Amino acid sequence: MFALADCNNFFVSCERVFNPGLNGRPVVVLSNNDGCIVSRSNEAKKLGIKMGVPLFQVRELVQKHEIVVFSSNYVLYGDMSRRVQETLRTFVPAIEIYSIDEAFLDLRGMEHFDLDALAKKISLTCLRHTGIPVSVGVAPTKTLAKVASKLCKQYPKLRGGCYLYKPADIEKVLKTYPIDDVWGIGRQYTKKLRALGVGTAYEFTQLSAPRVQKMMGITGLRTWKELRAEACIEFMQANPPKQQICVSRSFSKEISDCKELGMQVSMFCAMACEKLRKQNSHCHQALVFILTNPHKEDSPRHFESTLISFQVPTSSTLEINRAILQALQRIFKPFCAYKKAGVVLMEMVPDSAVQGSLFDELDREKHRRLMKAVDKINQKNGYSSVAVATQSLEGIKMNRRYLSPQYTTKWSDIIKVKV
């Protein structure tokens, strides 16, 4: 058996923990740059606010119903996520962190426990310890555990925990479960399946295996098997190092000045390199890209990227930054208004497997020690206490009009309680 612990409306729930006056009111949280709605309270969902819509398209609705709006506060959400994870770890030997608001729990070998009671207990404990409501679904496969956790959200009677294992129960649930809510079935497959008259998860399980494989490949077949209670998506306790690391942002105002753009890109580069070192990797390649606003029809559109290869894999911010800024010079076009830029690191190798070169001119040991010191200082004293001089000192040019305090990570933002 596997469990999925899924935080309900996670970003909104984080805001509510420190601002209980928001309970019962419609609340939404925006993406970076205050662009789109990425988290909604149940009240906001009921008002018809869709996931991912740009804020400006629902402005009227927001005003009419006095929907409370927040910019995304990832420092807060990251910290709350860590607290939930730590609570989960106290219940099971192994958890797989699937995303900022979801984790799978390995319950293999725990079948003699009352798993329904356990699920409810986990949910209640998370709420008590962190203030975040969590839905815990337990089932024989990961895909069915996802189904079960969704049931918790639909039926408050379940008190946050649902154990779905009897074949008859599974069949009953799948018969009313919309196909597009199944994990692994996205928009394209939904369209194809609906055209075949498959509207529920149950109907999908009734197709033949070869037909499913032909239409949706091996991944589709896995989903099909999982819905039929045959576990085939592995439980991954340790998350493997990333094969790509990307840092990119949209800007609040378009940038036409090469130097100014360089300062932003330089900062993305430093952020990406920090992530790279954190997972103990070096990279062979780096890519920088810049683009103009694709939504603007009348001004010149431009997307450009360039790839840099390093002879010897590197994780030095200095080396990568220099190469990236040179590359940026080559692709930058004057008279273009750039709306977004990013840096991607690729072709990773572990620190321990770096192939050196006889003709290397860089003192890599010196860079390594310097980067280690920089990371340590920044970790202790806060983000970009020490930075490359080409980096922007003002941070990212980003709208964050509705930002909440950093309640849990900044002394001055900690809530004061009056006695």
Next chain:
DNA sequence: TCTGGGGTCCTAGGACCC
């Protein structure tokens, strides 16, 4: 006026090798 930011896996087809 205003439109996010990260990732992964799989497959088909082309280039190339012997």
Next chain:
DNA sequence: TCTGGGGTCCTAGGACCC
């Protein structure tokens, strides 16, 4: 006149996830 058989690697594109 006739024109093999087996393999690998790489890339782009398409699907998916949160």
